[in-house]
Amino acid sequence: MASSGQVSFKLEDHPKLPKGKRIAVVVLDGWGEYKPDQYNCIHVAQTPTMDSLKQGAPDRWRLIRAHGNAVGLPTEDDMGNSEVGHNALGAGRIFAQGAKLVDLALASGKIYDGEGFKYISESFEKGTLHLIGLLSDGGVHSRLDQLQLLLKGASERGAKRIRVHVLTDGRDVLDGSSVGFVETLENDLAKLREKGVDARIASGGGRMYVTMDRYENDWDVVKRGWDAQVLGEAPHKFKNAVEAVKKLRENANDQYLPPFVIVDDNNKAVGPIVDGDAVVTINFRADRMVMLAKALEYQDFNKFDRVRVPKIRYAGMLQYDGELKLPSRYLVSPPEIDRTSGEYLVHNGVRTFACSETVKFGHVTFFWNGNRSGYFNPQMEEYVEIPSDVGITFNVQPKMKALEIGEKARDAILSGKFDQVRVNIPNGDMVGHTGDIEATVVACKAADEAVKMILDAIEQVGGIYIVTADHGNAEDMVKRNKSGEPLLDKNGDLQILTSHTCQPVPIAIGGPGLAPGVRFRSDVPNGGLANVAATVMNLHGFISPNDYETTLIEVADN
Numbered sequence: 079m080a081s082s083g084q085v086s087f088k089l090e091d092h093p094k095l096p097k098g099k100r101i102a103v104v105v106l107d108g109w110g111e112y113k114p115d116q117y118n119c120i121h122v123a124q125t126p127t128m129d130s131l132k133q134g135a136p137d138r139w140r141l142i143r144a145h146g147n148a149v150g151l152p153t154e155d156d157m158g159n160s161e162v163g164h165n166a167l168g169a170g171r172i173f174a175q176g177a178k179l180v181d182l183a184l185a186s187g188k189i190y191d192g193e194g195f196k197y198i199s200e201s202f203e204k205g206t207l208h209l210i211g212l213l214s215d216g217g218v219h220s221r222l223d224q225l226q227l228l229l230k231g232a233s234e235r236g237a238k239r240i241r242v243h244v245l246t247d248g249r250d251v252l253d254g255s256s257v258g259f260v261e262t263l264e265n266d267l268a269k270l271r272e273k274g275v276d277a278r279i280a281s282g283g284g285r286m287y288v289t290m291d292r293y294e295n296d297w298d299v300v301k302r303g304w305d306a307q308v309l310g311e312a313p314h315k316f317k318n319a320v321e322a323v324k325k326l327r328e329n330a331n332d333q334y335l336p337p338f339v340i341v342d343d344n345n346k347a348v349g350p351i352v353d354g355d356a357v358v359t360i361n362f363r364a365d366r367m368v369m370l371a372k373a374l375e376y377q378d379f380n381k382f383d384r385v386r387v388p389k390i391r392y393a394g395m396l397q398y399d400g401e402l403k404l405p406s407r408y409l410v411s412p413p414e415i416d417r418t419s420g421e422y423l424v425h426n427g428v429r430t431f432a433c434s435e436t437v438k439f440g441h442v443t444f445f446w447n448g449n450r451s452g453y454f455n456p457q458m459e460e461y462v463e464i465p466s467d468v469g470i471t472f473n474v475q476p477k478m479k480a481l482e483i484g485e486k487a488r489d490a491i492l493s494g495k496f497d498q499v500r501v502n503i504p505n506g507d508m509v510g511h512t513g514d515i516e517a518t519v520v521a522c523k524a525a526d527e528a529v530k531m532i533l534d535a536i537e538q539v540g541g542i543y544i545v546t547a548d549h550g551n552a553e554d555m556v557k558r559n560k561s562g563e564p565l566l567d568k569n570g571d572l573q574i575l576t577s578h579t580c581q582p583v584p585i586a587i588g589g590p591g592l593a594p595g596v597r598f599r600s601d602v603p604n605g606g607l608a609n610v611a612a613t614v615m616n617l618h619g620f621i622s623p624n625d626y627e628t629t630l631i632e633v634a635d636n
């Protein structure tokens with residue numbers, strides 16, 4: 079593809095498939111395939127549209143891999159997630175993802191030789207090193223073992239005063255597990271103190287209520303974090319972080335703990351961020367760190383009153399946005415996800431419409447385009463964001479904006495202005511993360527109704543649809559033992575699984591515009607999300623670039 083440094087975006091014509099079909103690309107977020115029992119909300123819900131697509135197996139419905147190595151994660155035990163899933167769907171290739179790149183940089187020690195670490199380490203002599211991020215072993219946004227290694231590495235390289243600002247999880251890991259993670263961290267910090275490093279937890283809060291908002295849905299979330307982390311102010315003050323989490327859990331779950339600061343005997347916060355300090359946001363995943371990165375890095379910033387803007391040296395674990403180059407300093411280079419299918423298609427005349435509601439909007443745009451914000455060509459693309467509800471947990475509104483997304487997609491398909499109409503339907507995932515089984519059943523039904531609306535529009539215009547998902551979630555809502563039996567906690571209650579899963583996801587193709595003879599190949603049994611881009615390119619009448627993962631479809635002679 080690349081010739082003398084120049085990339086040619088011209089795609090070759092598909093020998094058998096026509097151009098000019100209107101194509102709906104539907105991504106159901108958090109919609110995996112699993113055995114049909116009472117904890118499989120997709121099975122329990124009425125999902126006639128998705129059920130009917132399944133009847134097309136094996137030629138027009140199959141399963142594809144959406145976790146572990148298939149999406150560039152370190153191990154086969156790593157569940158899929160939206161970032162890596164949409165990256166693979168959009169880029170058509172498997173890139174070693176942030177989790178893996180940070181592992182490698184820590185293992186080789188290269189993380190400490192890079193520009194980013196050198197930059198922050200200039201503050202070690204006089205200032206404090208602050209580490210802010212998600213505290214769990216979920217491996218979706220961050221990992222505890224990486225934080226542990228960084229603490230050790232930074233202290234061995236001169237950091238004398240360290241403050242950790244923890245965000246409790248309960249979303250990528252079991253609710254309640256944050257107590258154990260904070261205890262582990264406290265042990266590590268105690269060991270550092272024995273070695274003469276003044277290392278402490280300084281503040282905390284639940285990830286969904288403090289700091290980790292995304293796509294600018296609710297800046298108050300980031301402000302609550304700023305107040306605790308930077309200003310040292312929070313409604314709850316504790317001497318000890320384990321005690322804080324235990325106490326605050328009496329009224330909230332891990333995801334939603336209110337912000338707290340750790341104070342000394344004089345009731346003074348032990349770790350506000352001040353001039354001369356260094357700050358690292360330890361999450362490798364972008365979407366829920368970009369807002370804080372803006373608050374920390376931008377001089378002109380008007381999303382909330384920062385009150386005090388300390389002069390700091392700030393680095394992200396990774397660079398979170400390749401287009402905005404944000405943050406400008408980072409410890410590990412992000413995957414170079416270039417030449418995504420969106421970029422190719424735009425160069426080849428495919429007019430594209432993408433839509434979701436706020437909480438997933440960046441998934442079908444930013445992640446789809448290789449962690450790049452903005453349009454490739456505004457004349458050829460339109461991205462529509464439907465505002466998400468703010469300040470609620472989605473089990474109270476499980477239908478979310480599914481029907482509005484369906485309507486927008488329908489209108490875009492009928493308008494004739496677009497060749498590709500791409501959506502993310504969030505319900506299975508966002509409601510699945512609340513752990514509320516009943517609400518998740520309602521969510522799955524709503525998602526199915528949105529799919530129907532889109533498929534009906536495709537039917538009307540003689541188009542093609544491709545329906546898939548980015549990873550599992552709603553199809554399994556309980557933690558299980560190795561033989562698949564639900565696990566109970568020490569009180570005899572079911573252990574609810576709020577996280578994603580390692581299950582495969584469905585993919586279906588169809589519609590009146592699908593050429594006769596198009597069917598899923600049987601010789602790509604291990605196909606995964608990265609095989610979808612080439613498939614979509616074929617349906618638009620093109621052959622994918624040579625280095626893309628192979629297409630899932632073939633055209634049988636009739």
Ligand SMILES: O=C(O)[C@H](O)COP(=O)(O)O
Nearest residue numbers: 159160161218249250507
């Ligand atoms: O950020 C989140 O909400 C979860 O950690 C992962 O969910 P997602 O990968 O589906 O966004």
Ligand SMILES: [Mn+2]
Nearest residue numbers: 107108160548
């Ligand atoms: Mn997702």
Ligand SMILES: [Mn+2]
Nearest residue numbers: 108507508511
């Ligand atoms: Mn999710």
